[in-house]
Amino acid sequence: MERKEFEYSLIKPMEYWKRKSREDIESLLGAETAAMAGFDQRNPHHCYDLFEHSLRTVENLSPDSPVSLRAAAFFHDVGKPTAAREKEGRLVFYGHAGTSARMAWRILERLGYFCEERQEICFYIAHHDDFISYAMPEEGSGREKPHLRLVNQENIAAYLAKFENEIAEWTVSPAGEIWENLFQLCCADISAQAEIVYKNGRVVNSRRKKLEKITRIRELARKYDSPPGARDEAEKSPGKKEKRKSYLAYGSNLNIAQMRERCPGAEIMGTAVLKDYRLLARRGPSGAYLSIEEEEGAAVPAAVWSVGPEDEKALDEYEGFPKLYYKKELSVPIRERESGMVRECRVFMYIMYREYPYGIPADAYVEDCLQGYRDFGLDEAVLLEALAFCRAADGNYGKDRR
Structure with a gap:
């Protein structure tokens, strides 16, 4: 498949891809992508097979979203079949975001994407699941949930600062723009998941609560004006060499x-x-x-x-x-x-x-x-x-x- 045809397919992905058989998908994008077709996620957070979930994630993006983000949405879970493990009668996908990014890198290279484009797309893929490990203040954390971080200004600022140098290596776009794209991908991903999440017969989460959390994280990120803000100003300084x-x-x-x-x-x-x-x-x-x-x-x-x-x-x-x-x-x-x-x-x-x-x-x-x-x-x-x-x-x- 040529890059131009792939990007065209992302304009109306459900219409383009739902009619394709698994064999068709493999001939166009390879076995890694075809493995998503019909893959039962067997997880209470999901209500669609893996490929339909991915297509719906693309569809949930805003119409004017950049093609890099649409490509990231398409491949954001391509590593799930590889990462899938059985746990208590369901599938879990620990580390699938990193696996997906590595697999997507190779697929995007075959499609003819520039190195810098692959870096941006794979950044979104690698980090689309990061905020699962954050909890709203009313949900609690601490000893009873030691793996969770509270959604507050300090923790979100620390998270953003951690990736500032990495982002600066492959783009001259303002860091805030990159984060806005990532948050949009997170919301599109969540909107293609189950409306209510049940575990052992009780409600443990919902699409609404997940979206509220991302919205709050996005609000805190917009207030963050340390490294990202400083870097944005540095991009405008006379001595800064832009990538041309x-x-x-x-x-x-x-x-x-x-x-x-x-x-x-x-x-x-x-x-x-x-x-x-x-x-x-x-x-x-x-x-x-x-x-x-x-x-x-x-x-x-x-x-x-x-x-x-x-x-x-x-x-x-x-x-x-x-x-x-x-x-x-x-x-x-x-x-x-x-x-x-x-x-x-x-x-x-x-x-x-x-x-x-x-x-x-x-x-x-x-x-x-x-x-x-x-x-x-x-x-x-x-x-x-x-x-x-x-x-x-x-x-x-x-x-x-x-």
């Missing part, structure tokens, strides 16, 4: 004036030729825009920009990621603008999903793209040929073209 990526543009983001306005922190690196790809246009809900698709022997001229995290967020919004376009990463030779030297560079780019038919872009959009070609001295004939092809193929999907 190389972005390959082949359409309207070639237009230097528009790119400067859209992504003020972007810097021109140079030009490139994307081999074995063809330039074309596909028609989405709001109009037709340039995209590319693989075709042996074809080539697409492009520019490469260095972008920071805020620039990438602006690009995501402009490109309609992840619903209209998905991201792909590969290595290409780039010719540096200043030195003229050619070197290999790892870049990311946006590609429109193949479910959208070929279409004809608006004249104003085409002119923006042509100006970009002129800005970088690229061969305009490639763009004109792509437009001619799309006029002839308007309305066709081209899913079988190679």
